[in-house]
Amino acid sequence: MADERFDAIVVGAGPAGTAAAYTMAKAGLKVALVERGEFPGAKNIFGGVLYRKQLEDLIPEWWKEAPLERKIVEQRLWILADDSAVTFGHRNQRYHDPPNCWTGLRVKFDPWFAGKAEQAGAIPIYETVVTGLLRAGERVRGVITDRDDGELEANVTIIADGVNSLLGKQLMVHREWRPDEVSLAVKEIIQLPKQTIQDRFNLEGDEGCTIEIIGHTCGMAGLGFLYTNTDTLSIGVGVMVSDLKKKRVKPYEVLDGLKQHPAISRLIQGGEVKEYSGHLIPEGGFNSIPALAGDGWMICGDAAQLVNAVHREGTNLAITSGRLAGEAAIRAHEAGDFSASTLAAYDEAIRASFVYKDLKKYRGVHSLLAHEDAEQLFHRLPQALNDAAYEMLLVDGVPKRDKQRKAIRRVKEAAGGAYMDLIRLGLKGWRAMNG
Amino acid sequence: MLHLVVCIKQVPDSREIRIDPKTNTLIRQGVPAIVNYYDLHGLEEALRIKDRHGARVTVVTMGPPSADKALKQCIAMGADEGVLVSDRAFAGADTLATSYVVAMTIRKAEEEWGPVDIVFCGKQTLDGDTGQVGPGVACRLDLEQLTYVEKVEHLDLERREIIVHRHLEDGVERVRAKLPVLITALAELNEPRRASLPGVLRAARYKPMVWTTNDFPDLDRSKIGLRGSPTIVAKTWVPEPRKVNTEYIPADPPEAAAEALVERLFASDIAEKLGWVQGVRA
Ligand SMILES: Cc1cc2nc3c(=O)[nH]c(=O)nc-3n(C[C@H](O)[C@H](O)[C@H](O)COP(=O)(O)OP(=O)(O)OC[C@H]3O[C@@H](n4cnc5c(N)ncnc54)[C@H](O)[C@@H]3O)c2cc1C
Numbered sequence: 001m002a003d004e005r006f007d008a009i010v011v012g013a014g015p016a017g018t019a020a021a022y023t024m025a026k027a028g029l030k031v032a033l034v035e036r037g038e039f040p041g042a043k044n045i046f047g048g049v050l051y052r053k054q055l056e057d058l059i060p061e062w063w064k065e066a067p068l069e070r071k072i073v074e075q076r077l078w079i080l081a082d083d084s085a086v087t088f089g090h091r092n093q094r095y096h097d098p099p100n101c102w103t104g105l106r107v108k109f110d111p112w113f114a115g116k117a118e119q120a121g122a123i124p125i126y127e128t129v130v131t132g133l134l135r136a137g138e139r140v141r142g143v144i145t146d147r148d149d150g151e152l153e154a155n156v157t158i159i160a161d162g163v164n165s166l167l168g169k170q171l172m173v174h175r176e177w178r179p180d181e182v183s184l185a186v187k188e189i190i191q192l193p194k195q196t197i198q199d200r201f202n203l204e205g206d207e208g209c210t211i212e213i214i215g216h217t218c219g220m221a222g223l224g225f226l227y228t229n230t231d232t233l234s235i236g237v238g239v240m241v242s243d244l245k246k247k248r249v250k251p252y253e254v255l256d257g258l259k260q261h262p263a264i265s266r267l268i269q270g271g272e273v274k275e276y277s278g279h280l281i282p283e284g285g286f287n288s289i290p291a292l293a294g295d296g297w298m299i300c301g302d303a304a305q306l307v308n309a310v311h312r313e314g315t316n317l318a319i320t321s322g323r324l325a326g327e328a329a330i331r332a333h334e335a336g337d338f339s340a341s342t343l344a345a346y347d348e349a350i351r352a353s354f355v356y357k358d359l360k361k362y363r364g365v366h367s368l369l370a371h372e373d374a375e376q377l378f379h380r381l382p383q384a385l386n387d388a389a390y391e392m393l394l395v396d397g398v399p400k401r402d403k404q405r406k407a408i409r410r411v412k413e414a415a416g417g418a419y420m421d422l423i424r425l426g427l428k429g430w431r432a433m434n435g
Numbered sequence: 436m437l438h439l440v441v442c443i444k445q446v447p448d449s450r451e452i453r454i455d456p457k458t459n460t461l462i463r464q465g466v467p468a469i470v471n472y473y474d475l476h477g478l479e480e481a482l483r484i485k486d487r488h489g490a491r492v493t494v495v496t497m498g499p500p501s502a503d504k505a506l507k508q509c510i511a512m513g514a515d516e517g518v519l520v521s522d523r524a525f526a527g528a529d530t531l532a533t534s535y536v537v538a539m540t541i542r543k544a545e546e547e548w549g550p551v552d553i554v555f556c557g558k559q560t561l562d563g564d565t566g567q568v569g570p571g572v573a574c575r576l577d578l579e580q581l582t583y584v585e586k587v588e589h590l591d592l593e594r595r596e597i598i599v600h601r602h603l604e605d606g607v608e609r610v611r612a613k614l615p616v617l618i619t620a621l622a623e624l625n626e627p628r629r630a631s632l633p634g635v636l637r638a639a640r641y642k643p644m645v646w647t648t649n650d651f652p653d654l655d656r657s658k659i660g661l662r663g664s665p666t667i668v669a670k671t672w673v674p675e676p677r678k679v680n681t682e683y684i685p686a687d688p689p690e691a692a693a694e695a696l697v698e699r700l701f702a703s704d705i706a707e708k709l710g711w712v713q714g715v716r717a
């Protein structure tokens with residue numbers, strides 16, 4: 001046991017934990033930031049897009065010093081069938097100033113962010129795995145690490161150990177996630193010359209572009225992505241674990257399929273794969289959020305399932321939840337009371353924030369994905385949409401009215417056969433997105 | 436109390452070093468810096484002596500300001516004090532200038548914390564690779580030199596004697612020496628420990644001492660840095676990759692593959708060199 005006692009221990013130096021550590025250290029609390037990686041971010045991955053707003057609540061104009069890749073000025077959505085694509089997108093010069101979001105790499109961003117927490121006074125304890133919680137009855141009074149004399153005590157422990165939260169399970173605030181509450185994402189980083197990337201994606205200087213991809217995921221519930229970094233591309237796909245099990249498909253097979261799609265292969269052509277990695281993403285959403293605080297503990301970020309999968313927002317929810325947990329700890333410190341009733345302020349703050357409201361709005365998405373036929377949503381409908389578009393745009397002497405009928409029939413069939421099926425599915429989708 | 440000094444050098448992690456194919460130089464950028472591998476074995480031995488007999492362990496390094504990270508790692512493992520000798524004037528040192536400054540540093544450490552009993556160095560560094568600094572320091576400080584040590588068999592504090600095993604090309608030499616000595620460590624010496632949690636906490640707050648040229652009143656400026664380094668690097672080049680003939684043996688069926696492999700090995704001179712005898716199959 002270390003002789004020294006801390007005001008707060010934070011487990012995990014991802015966006016959530018670091019935000020909490022930074023918030024508390026800045027307010028003068030004695031904070032230990034424990035991370036299992038050789039350094040923060042050493043093994044962390046995400047898509048990934050970092051958003052300005054939520055980190056700005058902590059560090060004004062943070063993006064001017066943080067290591068970032070490209071400023072996103074265009075976001076595209078591609079709906080793929082086997083050899084075709086229906087595409088949407090939005091490009092706007094207003095995204096230049098103030099910027100909305102950037103692509104980033106965790107190996108660079110996480111150490112920078114954790115460095116800010118260290119500068120604020122948080123004590124870094126890296127290459128150290130937290131193996132359990134120190135308890136006194138219900139109360140959490142610190143952590144046990146894998147080092148010699150590895151117990152560490154604090155008034156409050158903030159759990160931010162990511163989606164596979166070992167500590168959350170130990171606390172019994174959540175169980176092992178069900179296969180339909182998590183998706184497995186695989187990602188490759190592909191190196192290409194800067195200029196090639198800019199030419200292929202219609203970009204200049206530090207401008208960047210993102211593409212979200214629906215369809216072409218072997219009939220499973222999943223989303224693909226292709227993001228531009230400075231001189232690399234991030235390409236990946238996340239597929240619901242329950243579907244992977246059902247279909248007995250390996251995630252990298254899905255990624256290989258995407259990479260071979262004619263609309264994508266030309267974008268990545270000639271690139272060298274620099275890195276391959278995999279990670280879980282929480283998909284349970286609103287209904288899977290566990291209890292957020294108790295005697296001497298709070299839980300935030302992925303460990304609390306705070307991810308908005310529809311908008312691929314995770315880091316920002318993590319940062320906000322970490323900040324709110326930090327602020328609750330500061331108030332508890334001032335009051336000298338770290339009981340569940342004081343720390344409940346964190347739970348209330350989450351409920352009042354966009355984190356909770358956004359997750360609530362999309363609360364139906366999870367059950368839509370879990371109960372509807374993934375084959376239909378992620379294969380037959382994209383296929384029908386592509387066929388319909390092909391039909392409408394093909395000039396072959398067939399009267400337009402006939403074409404339109406045929407196109408509508410295609411989509412209708414994909415939805416189940418009758419108009420009612422199409423309407424029912426549309427309604428379900430609408431409700432899922434507007435909880 | 437015993438005073439043990441460990442000399443360390445921060446080096447680029449050789450597992451991550453790549454060579455720029457165009458310029459033929461090491462790409463140092465982005466390569467993580469680590470404590471020279473052998474030096475950690477020296478530190479571990481010093482810490483074991485400290486655990487057993489009680490001792491003060493001082494770690495010294497000459498290097499850039501960023502080398503304080505290497506010293507912190509040693510503090511986490513259990514060293515008492517870390518000294519960073521850092522000054523632009525020291526830059527560009529070859530092994531002659533390096534051993535001069537390291538020796539001066541150890542003298543100053545003696546003034547601060549008492550006479551030195553054992554100095555530990557690594558066998559060599561992962562980057563410079565010369566193995567000259569240890570012996571250079573021993574000469575300057577007039578210490579008994581015990582190089583390539585794979586085992587410390589005995590330390591007799593009453594008689595101020597140490598018995599070590601030196602690993603030589605043709606065998607092991609068991610040597611008895613009078614303290615003070617300088618030991619250069621092999622990897623076989625021990626298994627460096629993982630820092631304890633209190634150690635990590637101490638290191639996180641620890642600020643190593645920094646000594647500059649101003650801290651050495653007797654320093655002979657003609658012996659330091661680039662000026663004090665007679666070594667001239669005439670040329671560096673990357674050796675041609677050795678040409679090897681690779682033969683692929685199909686792995687299926689495994690029995691046939693194994694048989695083919697054994698056959699090839701005995702057909703080559705490998706078996707003879709290793710003194711293998713072809714057995715009879717059961
Ligand atoms: C493929 C993919 C793409 C994504 N794309 C985006 C995107 O574009 N935009 C976005 O905003 N979000 C994205 N996300 C989600 C986002 O990455 C997460 O929501 C976010 O990282 C959550 O932060 P966190 O701090 O809660 O957890 P994490 O980032 O997982 O951090 C947890 C930390 O805790 C450490 N840790 C774990 N266990 C222990 C232990 N026992 N002891 C010590 N340390 C421990 C880990 O090493 C890690 O550093 C994506 C995720 C994936 C997988």
Ligand SMILES: Cc1cc2nc3c(=O)[nH]c(=O)nc-3n(C[C@H](O)[C@H](O)[C@H](O)COP(=O)(O)OP(=O)(O)OC[C@H]3O[C@@H](n4cnc5c(N)ncnc54)[C@H](O)[C@@H]3O)c2cc1C
Nearest residue numbers: 442497527529530533556557559560563564565566567568
């Ligand atoms: C061909 C060649 C060209 C070089 N060119 C240059 C050059 O142009 N400019 C330049 O600056 N350097 C150059 N060097 C590197 C420089 O000579 C060495 O880095 C330095 O003198 C230490 O020698 P070493 O790394 O071989 O250490 P070794 O002699 O192999 O080290 C043995 C032990 O001595 C101790 N030790 C070594 N260095 C230190 C230190 N700095 N502080 C404390 N203890 C230490 C450690 O315990 C180490 O394990 C060159 C080296 C070579 C081989």
